[in-house]
Amino acid sequence: MTQVMAMAEMLKRCPECGSINLSWNRDKGEIVCKDCGLVIEDKMVDFSQEWREFDSTEADKKRRTGAPMTYTQFDQGLGTEVGQKGDIFRLGGRDRNKFFRLRKWQYRISTAIERNLKLALAELKRVSSSLKLPRSVEEESARIYTLAVQRGLVRGRSMESVVAGALYAACRRHEVPRTLDELSEASQIEKKEIGRTYRFVTRELGITILPSNPADYIARFASALKLAAETQSKSIEILEKAQKAELTSGRGPTGIAAAALYVSALMHGEKRTQREVADVAGVTEVTIRNRYKELLDKLKLEKDIKKTKKKRRK
């Protein structure tokens, strides 16, 4: 018993520096150590169940309205079947005919959509869990997918690509950044295909997506590069300045985030090569260089890193 408690205690500590000063960003599925900046857990398990059941009596007491309503079940967890029970025998002739018709339609509609959704949601869960996406995003993407199926948007497209598109859209809406590359990796769908269906689905469904913010990527990239919290917050500062200087519009957000990180790493003497930063950000060194150069002349940051390049002549 004491062992269990000891383990639970350890989980609340940063494995890097031992600090207990952790902050948990539920929406992003990240636990961040406020002292050293390490992202301890961006692999969110499943926090959606708020009680535990030790036996069935207890389960019955604690459950409130049965299974939670959820879009990750094909019928949102609330199956409806027309007239299975005894109700029908209480109806007269005409009503009874109407009833049969309804039941037939119900059956047809549900089997067509249901078959598709069952498969698709299984796929969605697979991809989502391999990307360690938080539950809220999974829900959202399942909702988007369901809408897409109901509007017949899947016709002519592969189910998997629509699933990937829905996931990507959900990530963007929840400001849980995952790049197209990561989605592509997890779903085995080509990047451009995901992008295409993503645009198509969001346009058809009228989903508005805010342009993704480079700052959303910082925490994850910084953690992958093992950069200090100080460096991380500095790079966010840089990003804000860059935004004011209109350096961010039209550029790929990952490139900007990568460049900001690269610069702030230099400034704090935590040198990382362009190659390293480029790899975790999924862009090329060239892009980092371009952004980096823009940051330097537009924001006049030269003096801060002068020590590394002192006798450079134009």
Added chain:
DNA sequence: AAGACGAAAGTGGTTGA
């Protein structure tokens, strides 16, 4: 030798006629 830098050519997507 490895990293940083920049030029040139190619790719995929957006936009506007």
Added chain:
DNA sequence: TCAACAACTTTCGTCTT
């Protein structure tokens, strides 16, 4: 539907450390 365009990539040669 097509062409112009911007952002980004790939590739490669040169310079710096």
